[in-house]
Amino acid sequence: MNYDQLDDENYGYSFSDPWENRESKLFKFAILSIIAASAVFFALLSFTVLHTFLTDNHQAQIEKILALPELNVYSVEKEQPSIEPTIPIEVAEAKPLVLPTEDIEPSFKQSLEPIWQKHTVKSGETLSTIFSHNGIKQADLISIVHLPAGKKLFDGLKPKQKIAFQVDDNHHLLGLKYYKSSIDTFVISLKEGKYQINDEKTPIETRMVKAAGAIENSLARAAKKNNIPNKIVMELAEIFSWQINFKKDIQKGDTFSLLYEKSYADENLIRVDDIVAAEFITHGHHYQAIRYQDSNGLSSYYTPEGESLENAFLRTPxxxxxxxxxxxxxxxxxxxxxxxxxYGVDFAAPAGTPIRATGDGRVNFVGQQGGYGNVVSITHNHSITTVYAHMRKFAPKTYKGKRVKKGDIIGYVGSTGLATGPHLHYEYRIKNKAVNPLKVSLPKGSPIPEIKLAQFQQTAQQLIAELDGQAPTRLAEN
Ligand SMILES: [Zn+2]
Structure with missing residues (x-):
């Protein structure tokens, strides 16, 4: 529908109007004029009335709108003077708010935290005597001792250990720190009127240390001269024990260098760890060892190429x-x-001496067998079987089918079976043919697994460079 059509329909009707004669036209005009004038008058009147009403209302609304923010601002400021006003985000971004800083006076804030008084435990002191010497309420001591583990913890108080405590003006204990070790600090704090103990562990940081020395008369003296801990010297000798006879082979002028780890807690040395890499030069030979930890967390040492430094077997059990x-x-x-x-070697030893499995393998016999007495037999890789006879008793949990590692204790020396005295009869068989265990060429230990080899060799090269002083050091100063 359009508006032209609408007009035609409505006004088309007037063509048949009864006012279609001349005389009535004047009358019609007069009537229309009166109606029009009235209409104009009423329209003006209505407009004036409406305008007055609307204008009053509008004015009231404008006044209301204008007045409200003023009232709001006033009330916010009066009730919450320090709270930041709510401002549109754009404004906040343009003008960053400066938050009130003087809500609490600094001096007042400090006085809320009583000082920690330090105390070093002296010989014969207990927590009770420390409390009474410092005028701390005995009731607080009782509360602490009755905490779970509280008594046991403070029974372990030793001279030279340090504690620190916080007391309020009424001699009431607010907090206590017990520095039990360089790793463990036990903190007693007051929470909602009750004491609680927390063990706060100091994080342990492991640092690599480089050391070196030259032999003048013995390895031990060279190590001492260079402040190398005994533990590390023993490890060094153990690592190269398959290649070097430290009693016979070493001579003046031999040199060594090594990287080992130390663990610190808050700058305090808590332990000497293990050798990471080592090099020993004797008779012109460079022997190198790199530590590798397998998926079970067991560490062994290998050449930088990834070959085991150890034989797969111990020479003797x-x-x-x-x-x-x-x-x-x-x-x-x-x-x-x-x-x-x-067909074996007899080793005389006091009854009860532990017997070690000489290699990794699986127990295939545990029990008595004629002249062997109590005997254990182990099958290994390389078609090797080892036999241990005349045992007084077996090690606990030694059973057929059990997996053993080189060095595991499997039993104890005795004289069961055909034996004149306590001794171990030990056999080493290759494809079930006995050979001399003291002369046989022992197989090498397993190399680094193929899948880990590339990564190991890369690490090894970096460590060797550090040993030789050719790499930027990432070591601790000491
Ligand atoms: Zn024998």
Whole structure:
């Protein structure tokens, strides 16, 4: 629909109007004029009335709108003088707010935190005597001692340990710090009227340390001269024990350098850790060792190329022993008095001496077997079997099928079976053929796993460069 059509329809109707004669036209005009004048008059009247009403209302509204912010600002300022006013974000961004800083006077703030009084425990002192000497309420002591672990903790108080406490004006304990060790600080604090103990551990930081020395007469003296801890010297000798005989081989002029770790808690040395890398130069040979930790967290040492420094087998199952009967396939048996080959080595040792598995493997026999007495047999890789006989008893949890590691204790020396005295009969068999365990060429330990090798070699090169002083040092000063 459009407006033209609408007009045609409405006004088209007037063509048939009864006012269509001349005389009535004048009358019609007069009537229309009166109506029009009235209409104008009423319209003006209405407008005036309405305008007055609307204008009054509008004015009132404007006044209301204008007045409200003033009232609001006034009331906010009066009730919350220090709270930042609510401002549109754009304004806040343009003019950053300066927050009130003088809500609490600094001097008043400081006086809220009583000072920590320090005390070093003297011989014979207990927490009770420390409390009474410092005038702290005994009731607070009782509360602390009755805390879970509270008594046990302070029974361990030792001379030279340090504590610190905070007391209010009424001699009431507010807080106590007990520096039990360089790692453990026990903090007692008052929370909602009750004491509570927290063990605050000092984070441990491990630092690498470089050390070096030259042999004049012994490794021990060279180490001492260079402030190398005993633990590290022992480790160094152990690491290269497969390559170097430290009793016979080393000579004046041999040199060594090593990287090892120390752990600190808040600048206090808490322990000497292990060697990370080491180099020993003797008779012109450079022996190098790099630590590698396997997925089980066990550390072993390898050449920078990733070969094991250790043999896969210990030469002997006993740490200290005397060979009482060597490997001898044509021997006369001492008890049976007839030719009887001896397919093992006998190690004499006091009854009860621990017996170590000489290599990684799996126990395939535990029990008694004729002249062997109590015997354990272990199968290893490389088609090797080892046998340990005449045991007094087996180590706990030694059972058929158990996996053992080189050096694990499997039993104790005894004289069960055909034995004249306490000794260990030890056999080393390759494809079930006995060989002399003291002469056999022992297989090397497993190298670094193939998948880890590239990463290991890269780390090893960096460590060797540091050992040789060719890398920017990332070591601690000491
Ligand atoms: Zn024997």
């Amino acid at each position: 006993l740490k200290y022993s005397r060979i009482s009967s060597p490997f001898n396939p044509t021997r006369m048996h001492p008890i049976l008095k007839k030719p009887r080959p001896h």
